[in-house]
Amino acid sequence: MDDASGRKRKCDTQLDNVFLYYKGGKVAEGMKSQITRVRIGPQVKDIPHNAFRGCTNLTEVQFGEGSLEVIGDGAFYECRALQQVILPSSVTDLGACAFYGCINLAAVKLNEGLEIIEMSTFHGCRALQRVTIPLSVTKLDNYAFWGCCDLVKVQFSEGLEIIGQAAFNECLALRSVTVPSSVTRLGSFAFIGCINLTEFILLGGERLLNQESLDRGLLGVERALNKKKLSEMIGNGNSLSDDCPLRTDAFHRCPLTTLKISIPRALSERMERLPRECRLSIEQRVHDLRRVELTQDGNILACFPLPRRSSVLDTVEDTNDETAESLHQVLQLILFMNSGSRAF
Template sequence: LKEGLKVIGGCAFINCSALRSVTIPSTVTELGSCAFFGCSNLSEVILLNGERFLNQEFVARGVREEQGLLDQGALDGILFDENRNFAFSNCPLMTAVKISISFAVSERMTRLPHERRVSVLERIRNLLRIELLQDGNVLACFPVVNRVHNDEAGDYSDDEAEGVQDTNIETARSLHQVLQMIAFHELKESSIVIELAMWKSRIDGDRARADCRVPIPDPAKSLIMEYCGFAGFLTPAIEGA
């Protein structure tokens, strides 16, 4: 499916046994009723532009995982129609929905030195429900609770609610660890920049020690603000401005 697609119609891929994997473009805003119903060999579903399905406070501020990673309302809004029909009903091999989180992980890692970036990638490979693709894209995996349709009885074989959930907040815990590790390396790199700025600064030896201040050069201030991600809403104090 190509970027630019906005709607996948109802029953578009119903009972399509040839379908094994599907990537939903970031531009899709609606999945029609039972769009992928009965795709017996479908085992992988990837949602791009994961930012719209996640709790932004969790991603941006690193709040505790107990507050939840999923924006359940936004995710249900695309996976269910107005009658609560699940777009992926009766897909027995589909055990999880994978949501792209590269906006929260990969983009921040590009600013880290190579050795720091490698250590984060190794950590990701060892975490539950976080998947690293060969192209560098990072996915958060959320289990599917899916009822199997009983054709003979005309109803469902159990009473579990269909949907996608972060059971035991396992995905949130894993992503929280990744974000903490990235933040640690970012802080460490920022401290190095500050130390370099202080090292290059000069202290007037004639002044009393209590009155000494180490001026950080204006270019260094701007670089620190930009590196830490504060440039968009904070302005460094520029000497003489």
């Protein structure tokens, strides 16, 4: 009796642990609650929309390297037991809501070849901790990582052009974000509700700082920020003038107080070519100034305050042209050190 009972329990366990070799098409609704593991066949080119939607016990998907190109809208919608996803390099299209509500998805690897991360693709993946956006991705669509509250690190790559509306809404663990120079647009409320986001760095100094001022050798105080270019990136169609400051709703409900913009790379390279004692002198000068910073990898950042009016970050400002003045002092020192080193 006991042995028979034991065998029955073992049989029940096996029935509950269903492996599916997937050859394409939609999965029968009656099977969805039973499937725990899936292997995608090498002949499958696309997974249609909602194919595995609601497979609440699915813990593992083996994609492998095959001919898979498209993961359709909602393909793994609310697969709540899924813990890890490694996409093959053949996938170019990751559909809207593809992994929406996969609340235990803690690790995702996106390979080169992927071009667009569609709307709400990882919406509500609250266990996701780190993600690297491949060089091939040009767009993160609206709400792509909304509610990924454990996301502590997002690594963008040069090539990304658009970060959509509310793409990182309520990513509560994010503390620092560095946006590559290729990004031309931050959507409204892109980082709304990131209540621990204290550092935001834009690497597009060639576009976002006043190039004319840099080209003239920084003689005299000029406004350092190119408001027109910055408006194209994070503005909302406001007319710009000295009396109409630039709104920054991308950071609504963030503790961010400063927007940091890298100086043009050519100027950093000048500094790198200086003798060590000259570099140390410049680095010390940077540390002594309030509105410029030096990163560990050698980038010099111009820092622009984001004044807070009530609970809203409202504008980008260079109060009393202090950022411009600090930036000018450092860059004039770089130019001076370069001319001095050539003399020797």
